[in-house]
Amino acid sequence: xxxxxxxxxxxxxGDPAGIGPEVVAKCWDNRSGCDLPVFVAIGDPRxxxxxxxxxxxxxxxxxxxxxxxDHALPLLQIAATDCDLPGRPTVTGAHCxxxxxxxxxxxxxxxxxxxxxxxxxxxxxxxxxxxVHPGQTEFxxxxxxxxxxxxxxxxxxxxxxxxxxTTHVPVADVPASLSAALIEARGRxxxxxxxxxxxxxxxxxxxxxxxxxxxxxxxxxxxxxxxIEPAIAAxxxxxxxxxxxxxxxxxxxxxxxxxxxAALCMYHDQALIPLKALHFEEGVxxxxxxxxxxxxxxxxxxxxxxGQDRADxxxxxxxxxxxxxxxxxxxxxx
Amino acid sequence: xxxxxxxxxxxxxGDPAGIGPEVVAKCWDNRSGCDLPVFVAIGDPRxxxxxxxxxxxxxxxxxxxxxxxDHALPLLQIAATDCDLPGRPTVTGAHCxxxxxxxxxxxxxxxxxxxxxxxxxxxxxxxxxxxVHPGQTEFxxxxxxxxxxxxxxxxxxxxxxxxxxTTHVPVADVPASLSAALIEARGRxxxxxxxxxxxxxxxxxxxxxxxxxxxxxxxxxxxxxxxIEPAIAAxxxxxxxxxxxxxxxxxxxxxxxxxxxAALCMYHDQALIPLKALHFEEGVxxxxxxxxxxxxxxxxxxxxxxGQDRADxxxxxxxxxxxxxxxxxxxxxx
Numbered sequence: 230x231x232x233x234x235x236x237x238x239x240x241x242x243g244d245p246a247g248i249g250p251e252v253v254a255k256c257w258d259n260r261s262g263c264d265l266p267v268f269v270a271i272g273d274p275r276x277x278x279x280x281x282x283x284x285x286x287x288x289x290x291x292x293x294x295x296x297x298x299d300h301a302l303p304l305l306q307i308a309a310t311d312c313d314l315p316g317r318p319t320v321t322g323a324h325c326x327x328x329x330x331x332x333x334x335x336x337x338x339x340x341x342x343x344x345x346x347x348x349x350x351x352x353x354x355x356x357x358x359x360x361v362h363p364g365q366t367e368f369x370x371x372x373x374x375x376x377x378x379x380x381x382x383x384x385x386x387x388x389x390x391x392x393x394x395t396t397h398v399p400v401a402d403v404p405a406s407l408s409a410a411l412i413e414a415r416g417r418x419x420x421x422x423x424x425x426x427x428x429x430x431x432x433x434x435x436x437x438x439x440x441x442x443x444x445x446x447x448x449x450x451x452x453x454x455x456x457i458e459p460a461i462a463a464x465x466x467x468x469x470x471x472x473x474x475x476x477x478x479x480x481x482x483x484x485x486x487x488x489x490x491a492a493l494c495m496y497h498d499q500a501l502i503p504l505k506a507l508h509f510e511e512g513v514x515x516x517x518x519x520x521x522x523x524x525x526x527x528x529x530x531x532x533x534x535x536g537q538d539r540a541d542x543x544x545x546x547x548x549x550x551x552x553x554x555x556x557x558x559x560x561x562x563x
Numbered sequence: 564x565x566x567x568x569x570x571x572x573x574x575x576x577g578d579p580a581g582i583g584p585e586v587v588a589k590c591w592d593n594r595s596g597c598d599l600p601v602f603v604a605i606g607d608p609r610x611x612x613x614x615x616x617x618x619x620x621x622x623x624x625x626x627x628x629x630x631x632x633d634h635a636l637p638l639l640q641i642a643a644t645d646c647d648l649p650g651r652p653t654v655t656g657a658h659c660x661x662x663x664x665x666x667x668x669x670x671x672x673x674x675x676x677x678x679x680x681x682x683x684x685x686x687x688x689x690x691x692x693x694x695v696h697p698g699q700t701e702f703x704x705x706x707x708x709x710x711x712x713x714x715x716x717x718x719x720x721x722x723x724x725x726x727x728x729t730t731h732v733p734v735a736d737v738p739a740s741l742s743a744a745l746i747e748a749r750g751r752x753x754x755x756x757x758x759x760x761x762x763x764x765x766x767x768x769x770x771x772x773x774x775x776x777x778x779x780x781x782x783x784x785x786x787x788x789x790x791i792e793p794a795i796a797a798x799x800x801x802x803x804x805x806x807x808x809x810x811x812x813x814x815x816x817x818x819x820x821x822x823x824x825a826a827l828c829m830y831h832d833q834a835l836i837p838l839k840a841l842h843f844e845e846g847v848x849x850x851x852x853x854x855x856x857x858x859x860x861x862x863x864x865x866x867x868x869x870g871q872d873r874a875d876x877x878x879x880x881x882x883x884x885x886x887x888x889x890x891x892x893x894x895x896x897x
Contacts (some may be wrong), residue, residue, distance in 0.1 A: 402811055478838075502836045506816060507841070
């Protein structure tokens with residue numbers, strides 16, 4: 230994690246009424262202790278003032294961040310007409326969070342920033358202003374000109390990386406949402422992402438089964454035989470190192486984790502249960518398949534504790550560190 | 564774990580061609596280091612002789628185990644007409660494993676043994692001799708006169724206990740297999756089991772959701788609202804401490820685990836992924852709802868490594884310790 234990219238990271242504060250401003254400010258406070266690279270915050274300065282009395286310096290160009298970062302939090306200001314109070318989200322705040330996200334992505338796209346770290350937004354508020362994406366990931370993909378099908382969410386902790394094939398899908402709809410083509414596409418995105426973002430030249434991907442005991446030879450479900458095995462075979466035929474389908478319950482202990490660089494999981498909780506059981510405070514969401522680096526802490530706006538100095542900044546610090554790590558790896562290979 | 568029951572435990576060796584005999588023998592070797600209580604092994608002495616050159620002493624009554632255990636592994640002999648070699652399961656071996664299981668349960672039912680620990684069997688071999696149960700658990704339940712619906716499998720590790728509501732069911736069939744009545748029954752069995760086997764007078768049960776984010780208020784599935792919440796309400800109305808439905812991915816980190824005595828999970832992997840991610844070598848299967856204590860190591864026959872001195876005895880040692888712990892707790896309250 231010691232490598233730093235040569236340009237600053239762009240960190241959107243997320244919803245101004247959420248815990249985003251607080252955790253970003255706390256990260257700046259601990260910039261030395263956490264060994265954080267230079268970053269520029271993007272959002273409403275009043276959302277910081279509500280929860281933090283540290284120094285903020287408004288800048289207009291990310292190139293100024295380098296000179297400011299030592300003595301103040303560099304901020305690219307989003308002008309909000311009305312300011313949210315912590316814990317009280319509004320439509321204005323949703324616009325502000327969306328503008329910050331758009332600017333952060335634009336700076337990374339243009340090369341002014343080394344990558345984007347996104348603070349938590351309120352989907353409910355965003356939907357009320359006409360946002361049509363399932364989440365920030367899909368919005369970022371669209372802004373980068375990448376189809377949703379070619380991006381993947383990777384959850385990263387110190388000893389485990391997981392990629393869910395399906396995400397926010399009810400369990401009853403998971404089997405019908407899976408196809409060999411989708412599993413193969415997600416697997417390929419995961420493998421390329423391991424090369425590009427993590428600097429692993431020949432990554433190994435372990436693919437889970439869907440059913441208990443990976444279907445027990447068809448006795449407990451046939452998705453392993455009909456969908457997962459063909460996807461694995463297709464990836465292997467391209468020369469990738471891919472193992473599985475593995476029974477999901479025996480994939481995540483220390484000895485098993487040592488055998489692969491990432492686990493491709495069939496559904497949300499299969500990927501997130503082990504990641505959060507092992508690495509709750511350090512889990513980072515890394516979007517793979519984009520032309521830019523994008524990470525996010527794996528938590529929401531937490532409106533219920535916003536403004537109370539109770540938010541844990543460790544996930545945001547881990548997301549900033551991870552973005553720097555991925556950006557530095559990309560600078561090495563590109 | 565220091566308490567020991569006043570009678571020996573009955574430990575069936577499982578399939579003679581599997582790793583059961585080896586891990587039981589290794590447990591006796593380490594009886595002091597692991598602080599194991601007196602137990603009597605039940606099975607074919609030749610299956611031990613194939614993999615172990617330690618002392619075995621045949622006994623005819625479990626009461627003799629106490630005098631033998633210090634200097635030899637006490638064994639109740641099952642006469643097999645033909646003996647299996649390690650890694651080469653046969654029909655004869657399946658009969659032997661079933662006889663051992665039946666005797667172990669009988670000794671516990673009669674009070675001659677403090678409880679039963681079962682070595683791993685081959686379901687495939689058992690099915691070939693007419694065994695009609697999904698596993699040893701259901702066989703033990705039947706021999707104890709308890710209906711399958713009223714027993715529950717609890718997976719126990721040092722910092723986590725989980726109980727799956729459904730077990731060996733394909734993911735596609737899980738939603739239809741769930742009902743409020745089943746969730747309620749499993750929850751009640753779990754809570755009573757925590758009182759009886761673990762000595763927790765007022766246990767707290769945390770109930771998981773089925774879907775990502777516990778259904779997100781019905782947006783990602785309605786089982787939480789229609790099945791799980793009514794089951795929780797019914798248990799609370801009886802005075803039990805029950806929380807949830809919780810998003811499954813945020814239930815298993817250390818701070819979350821500290822808030823409950825057991826987690827009731829909706830399906831196999833939801834219960835087993837966190838347990839094995841955290842406690843792979845120490846996971847014990849405890850059957851709740853029986854008149855007797857029954858535990859098992861959470862692994863199979865592992866025919867592929869049998870007879871090679873490679874089997875890890877820690878899960879079997881944990882299962883023996885856990886049976887002793889549960890039996891001692893029962894002796895206290897009964």
